[in-house]
Amino acid sequence: MPSAVPHQTKLLFATPECAPLVKTGGLGDVSAALPEALKEQGVDVRVLLPGYTAVLDSLGDAAEIARIEVLGHDIRLLEGKLPTGVPLWVAACPALYSRGGGPYQADDGGDWDDNALRFGALSKLAAVLGSDSSPLAWRPDIVHCNDWPTALIPVYLREIQGRRAATVVTIHNLAFQGIFEKAQVARIGLPAWAYGVDALEFYGRISMLKGGLVYADAITTVSPTYATEIQGEALGFGLDGVLRTRSDRLYGVLNGIDTATWNPMTDKLIAGRYGPLTIENKRVNRKALRARMGLDIDVERPIAGMVTRLTQQKGIDLVTAAVDLMVEMGWQVAVVGTGDRDLITRLEWAQRRHPRNFGCWIGFDESLAHLVEAGSDVFLMPSRFEPCGMNQMYSQRYGTPPIVNATGGLVDTVIESPPAAQTGFVMKEATVHELIDAASRAMMAYRDPKAWRAIQLHGMARDFGWDPAARKYREIYRELTTTSSAPSRSGG
Numbered sequence: 001m002p003s004a005v006p007h008q009t010k011l012l013f014a015t016p017e018c019a020p021l022v023k024t025g026g027l028g029d030v031s032a033a034l035p036e037a038l039k040e041q042g043v044d045v046r047v048l049l050p051g052y053t054a055v056l057d058s059l060g061d062a063a064e065i066a067r068i069e070v071l072g073h074d075i076r077l078l079e080g081k082l083p084t085g086v087p088l089w090v091a092a093c094p095a096l097y098s099r100g101g102g103p104y105q106a107d108d109g110g111d112w113d114d115n116a117l118r119f120g121a122l123s124k125l126a127a128v129l130g131s132d133s134s135p136l137a138w139r140p141d142i143v144h145c146n147d148w149p150t151a152l153i154p155v156y157l158r159e160i161q162g163r164r165a166a167t168v169v170t171i172h173n174l175a176f177q178g179i180f181e182k183a184q185v186a187r188i189g190l191p192a193w194a195y196g197v198d199a200l201e202f203y204g205r206i207s208m209l210k211g212g213l214v215y216a217d218a219i220t221t222v223s224p225t226y227a228t229e230i231q232g233e234a235l236g237f238g239l240d241g242v243l244r245t246r247s248d249r250l251y252g253v254l255n256g257i258d259t260a261t262w263n264p265m266t267d268k269l270i271a272g273r274y275g276p277l278t279i280e281n282k283r284v285n286r287k288a289l290r291a292r293m294g295l296d297i298d299v300e301r302p303i304a305g306m307v308t309r310l311t312q313q314k315g316i317d318l319v320t321a322a323v324d325l326m327v328e329m330g331w332q333v334a335v336v337g338t339g340d341r342d343l344i345t346r347l348e349w350a351q352r353r354h355p356r357n358f359g360c361w362i363g364f365d366e367s368l369a370h371l372v373e374a375g376s377d378v379f380l381m382p383s384r385f386e387p388c389g390m391n392q393m394y395s396q397r398y399g400t401p402p403i404v405n406a407t408g409g410l411v412d413t414v415i416e417s418p419p420a421a422q423t424g425f426v427m428k429e430a431t432v433h434e435l436i437d438a439a440s441r442a443m444m445a446y447r448d449p450k451a452w453r454a455i456q457l458h459g460m461a462r463d464f465g466w467d468p469a470a471r472k473y474r475e476i477y478r479e480l481t482t483t484s485s486a487p488s489r490s491g492g
Contacts, residue, residue, distance in 0.1 A: 151212025
């Protein structure tokens with residue numbers, strides 16, 4: 001008899017963001033790159049995305065493949081393709097998604113007051129598509145949910161009769177949970193049991209993410225260390241007890257990066273391309289970065305660069321507190337970012353104190369972000385917590401050793417201590433003292449050209465692509481759809 005054809009896993013990847021169509025942070029990049037890597041490894045994947053105005057504009061004359069009423073709204077399901085070639089399903093509902101501002105906030109920075117409904121509807125739609133209630137012939141084996149905007153999918157699936165897809169909920173940042181008032185339970189079509197301590201209830205309100213964590217078949221997060229950290233009180237944000245209870249279903253899978261976009265040998269956004277054999281060409285980018293940031297050009301000082309959201313999480317206050325000693329030590333500092341007004345003020349004060357050796361650019365510019373990676377000598381990431389982080393991986397690829405705090409994906413991807421070859425500098429904790437100490441160690445290494453080149457080349461040789469993560473997710477999907485033994489939770 002002929003051998004049976006292996007079953008091809010069918011995956012619905014539900015997300016509120018997907019680059020380049022809509023992106024507010026790393027989730028958008030993950031939602032573009034991971035489905036592509038899974039498709040290349042044989043997974044039959046569809047990405048489900050809300051029909052924001054920018055997303056609809058990118059589709060052109062997309063075909064309508066279904067029309068489904070969800071929570072009192074008529075949703076047209078449109079089919080197109082992402083730039084990567086992955087099939088894209090778009091939930092077109094102007095009343096919910098076609099508006100100005102961003103995915104979660106209006107132009108004034110305030111959250112949309114109907115976010116519970118908007119993302120409740122997205123989750124309910126995905127649940128319908130992942131069950132026998134779907135009007136489509138294509139039915140997923142797995143629905144992969146991403147962060148709180150899609151975390152209610154396992155909860156809605158629990159209420160649907162018949163065959164249901166298994167669910168995976170990925171935590172990209174536990175600090176954002178989709179917390180709303182208790183009254184929203186009825187508004188988003190959930191039964192009374194959903195407001196319970198073993199469901200969505202969260203200190204008198206509801207947490208959409210909690211619901212997903214309670215009812216998902218598997219939970220993942222974006223680095224092995226972060227998977228451990230969120231089970232403790234300090235970084236558990238009130239959900240550490242739930243995560244400890246479900247620890248046998250919790251996996252840390254290290255994110256990858258787009259190694260085609262972030263490649264100094266082909267990067268069109270930098271001043272001079274280079275690779276491991278031509279790393280001396282970094283000096284062209286260093287000169288260009290100094291010019292862009294208004295730094296003194298005629299000096300031999302190394303540059304410590306940073307591209308970040310200006311929030312307490314990212315440790316920008318540590319940088320502004322350390323800058324006087326760093327400049328005295330011999331550094332120039334270049335910071336690009338936007339965010340909290342108080343932190344912007346601190347950056348502007350630092351620039352006034354050190355106009356020739358400290359530069360800040362308030363805002364975001366993609367070409368400048370690439371130039372910081374290529375033109376800096378070290379990259380600063382003293383984050384108080386960091387689920388995964390990507391810039392520390394970009395930096396190593398660009399021969400720019402990162403200075404990072406020992407947390408989350410940072411400690412999983414940056415090496416200072418033997419026996420592995422050094423690729424950066426690791427702070428023991430997020431303090432000004434530790435940042436200055438790490439900057440001092442980096443300066444000592446920089447002044448030894450042979451040692452510095454070795455650190456750069458070790459980082460450039462590392463593989464941070466998406467294939468390992470995709471393989472790990474395929475293993476998790478297989479465990480959920482077969483009787484095989486559970487995969488290890490070490491990630492990576």
